[in-house]
Amino acid sequence: MINRVLIRAKVVQMFYNYMLTHEVKSAAMARDELQQSFEKSYELYNYLLKLIIDVTDLQDRYLDEAKHKFLPSHEDLNPNPKFVDNELVEALRNNEQLQQYIKEHKLTWRDNELFLKLILNKIQNSSIYQEYMENSVSDLDSDCNLWRQLFKRLLIDDDDLLEELENQSVYWSSDDLDFMGQFVIKTIRRINDGEPNPIMPMYKDEEDSEFGDQLFATAISQQELNEATINHHIDTRNWDVERIALLDKAIMLVALAEVRSFEKIPTTVTLNEYIEIAKLYSAGSSPAFINGVLNAAIRDMKNQKVIMKP
Numbered sequence: 001m002i003n004r005v006l007i008r009a010k011v012v013q014m015f016y017n018y019m020l021t022h023e024v025k026s027a028a029m030a031r032d033e034l035q036q037s038f039e040k041s042y043e044l045y046n047y048l049l050k051l052i053i054d055v056t057d058l059q060d061r062y063l064d065e066a067k068h069k070f071l072p073s074h075e076d077l078n079p080n081p082k083f084v085d086n087e088l089v090e091a092l093r094n095n096e097q098l099q100q101y102i103k104e105h106k107l108t109w110r111d112n113e114l115f116l117k118l119i120l121n122k123i124q125n126s127s128i129y130q131e132y133m134e135n136s137v138s139d140l141d142s143d144c145n146l147w148r149q150l151f152k153r154l155l156i157d158d159d160d161l162l163e164e165l166e167n168q169s170v171y172w173s174s175d176d177l178d179f180m181g182q183f184v185i186k187t188i189r190r191i192n193d194g195e196p197n198p199i200m201p202m203y204k205d206e207e208d209s210e211f212g213d214q215l216f217a218t219a220i221s222q223q224e225l226n227e228a229t230i231n232h233h234i235d236t237r238n239w240d241v242e243r244i245a246l247l248d249k250a251i252m253l254v255a256l257a258e259v260r261s262f263e264k265i266p267t268t269v270t271l272n273e274y275i276e277i278a279k280l281y282s283a284g285s286s287p288a289f290i291n292g293v294l295n296a297a298i299r300d301m302k303n304q305k306v307i308m309k310p
Helices: 004-021 027-067 087-093 096-105 113-124 127-134 140-155 159-168 174-192 206-221 223-232 246-261 267-281 286-303
Strands: none
Touching (some): 004 027, 004 206, 004 246, 027 087, 027 174, 027 206, 087 140, 087 174, 113 159, 140 174, 159 174, 223 246, 246 286, 267 286
């Protein structure tokens, strides 16, 4: 579930932070922080699934309270229960893996009812919700589609949700919300398709679970070697070595560590992944600059037989 795209991005972030703080922070401390960031990403995935349950439960409570008002209206006594009877929500409530994780990590949104109410109001005011409630069809497919669309078109880009998450953890950012939101959407699709184990594991396999730590450790151990490689392939007529942005250097150092030491990963895959990271985090002409340096370095390493992979 935490795939290599996310792993690489987090390794770059943590390596950049390590370059800024290495005088006061050991490599071991930085590696521990990296592992914690992966664990917090997986926690966010489960936390967002819990949001679906808690928002639904809040609406259910409001409907029940309306029925017991002193003078309830006809609408209060006969509400449309479609939203609270959602089959996806029921599947999440009954999923043992999810519920065990929620219990162990004490995940809940119920302590912040004002925020839950804000999210519920945004949902109810959306065209996605209104079209869903007006549709007479009520089945797992339509119930799953509601929440897929809510995450895709409303929640992943919601500034209030992002602010709330950032206030709760330094490890949660807009990138994490986007990544984990996409995995929530995929999980909803898996439930809709009837997969027996729809909740995704933290990692696909053991190799992926070790990849981030190995890559980070390799980037640290090869830092001087790869800095020399970068400096050798910079066109000093157009670029001042001393003025390369530290983040751009971090991206290239991690990329070259992967090129040198991970034989199973083709160089084209590595190059493409880190150019995408550069587009995401760097600005202006940095992605083109990084692309040029890495291409030249990889070509030179192949010619000198430093690396033998495609």
